[in-house]
Amino acid sequence: MKPYYSDDSVTLHHGDALDVLRAMASGSVNCVVTSPPYYGLRDYGEPGQYGLEETPAAYVERMRDVFSEVRRVLADDGTLWLNIGDSYASTGGTSGVGPDAVVAQTRRQDTGRTRLASTLPPKNLLGIPWRVAFALQDDGWILRNRIVWHKTNAMPESVTDRLSSRSEELFLFAKAQRYWFDLDAIREPAVTADRPATLKTRGGSEWSAKAVKPGSTQQRTPGADGLGHHALGRNPGDVWLIPTAPFSGAHFAVMSPGLARRCIAAGGRPGGIVLDPFAGSCTTGMVANQLGRRFVGIDLSAKYLDLALRTRLAQGVLMFGDAA
Numbered sequence: 391m392k393p394y395y396s397d398d399s400v401t402l403h404h405g406d407a408l409d410v411l412r413a414m415a416s417g418s419v420n421c422v423v424t425s426p427p428y429y430g431l432r433d434y435g436e437p438g439q440y441g442l443e444e445t446p447a448a449y450v451e452r453m454r455d456v457f458s459e460v461r462r463v464l465a466d467d468g469t470l471w472l473n474i475g476d477s478y479a480s481t482g483g484t485s486g487v488g489p490d491a492v493v494a495q496t497r498r499q500d501t502g503r504t505r506l507a508s509t510l511p512p513k514n515l516l517g518i519p520w521r522v523a524f525a526l527q528d529d530g531w532i533l534r535n536r537i538v539w540h541k542t543n544a545m546p547e548s549v550t551d552r553l554s555s556r557s558e559e560l561f562l563f564a565k566a567q568r569y570w571f572d573l574d575a576i577r578e579p580a581v582t583a584d585r586p587a588t589l590k591t592r593g594g595s596e597w598s599a600k601a602v603k604p605g606s607t608q609q610r611t612p613g614a615d616g617l618g619h620h621a622l623g624r625n626p627g628d629v630w631l632i633p634t635a636p637f638s639g640a641h642f643a644v645m646s647p648g649l650a651r652r653c654i655a656a657g658g659r660p661g662g663i664v665l666d667p668f669a670g671s672c673t674t675g676m677v678a679n680q681l682g683r684r685f686v687g688i689d690l691s692a693k694y695l696d697l698a699l700r701t702r703l704a705q706g707v708l709m710f711g712d713a714a
């Protein structure tokens with residue numbers, strides 16, 4: 391399989407995710423971080439795109455097929471971090487869909503109302519993330535976490551008969567019961583009512599977990615704060631407060647670099663390979679390179695891959711090797 395682009399830190403494949411994955415060697419990547427096209431939300435203007443399946447069930451089956459191949463391509467100790475948003479059932483019809491169009495009602499928000507057919511009455515939240523998660527579990531994946539991504543700068547919605555949506559699901563799946571996971575790389579400062587969010591190093595200088603590079607060799611003593619907290623900080627938990635970060639070059643919702651950073655820091659082996667089968671503007675690739683991981687990206691749109699090479703990957707490649 392001839393890549394669309396390849397250098398020491400990045401390999402990009404242009405094509406259908408399932409087709410490209412089928413041509414990849416088994417166990418050839420260490421970690422997968424991705425956000426697939428959400429159901430019924432956008433038209434990327436490419437024949438063969440995912441997300442516009444006739445029914446939620448067809449979409450779920452498509453995702454099951456893709457992530458079954460992802461599982462084969464992933465090393466036995468690898469993890470999959472899957473960010474996926476939900477959609478609402480609407481009255482049907484695809485009149486709002488056209489090249490580069492965003493399905494009406496969803497332009498102002500990431501979690502939207504689908505205009506595609508559904509067996510559920512209009513206004514129903516389809517529960518797509520969990521339908522996909524259950525399908526992947528049935529397929530053999532081990533679901534380790536449902537992480538709530540709380541978008542701290544979520545756009546307001548004009549709805550008046552329900553609550554506005556400010557969160558999305560991020561699922562952590564493992565291929566096997568034992569897997570690579572670097573919790574220390576993503577710990578955050580311990581916080582108690584009577585204590586600020588700072589900790590002491592063995593030498594006594596104060597530090598903040600946010601300032602520590604993943605994989606740093608700086609020595610710290612567990613419990614060194616004298617309060618029984620882990621000296622590297624606390625487990626960040628399964629609710630992540632991270633803002634969205636619009637990217638002016640892309641006409642679709644890009645992954646938040648902060649979200650990708652946590653996934654890759656914890657799930658990607660230093661020097662290993664991170665795969666995103668729906669790479670888009672390659673946010674995951676940029677972060678992977680910044681953290682010293684190699685990147686393999688797949689996308690159906692050459693336009694987005696070109697954009698990534700001009701922007702996000704141009705920055706990322708420069709920083710490759712800077713971070714531990």
Ligand SMILES: C[S@@+](CC[C@H](N)C(=O)[O-])C[C@H]1O[C@@H](n2cnc3c(N)ncnc32)[C@H](O)[C@@H]1O
Binds near residue numbers: 438440642669
């Ligand atoms: C939600 S976007 C990913 C955004 C990306 N995480 C970023 O930060 O830019 C989904 C991507 O899936 C791509 N896509 C849609 N159908 C596809 C398919 N059949 N195979 C591969 N990529 C596809 C779209 O072109 C789009 O770039």
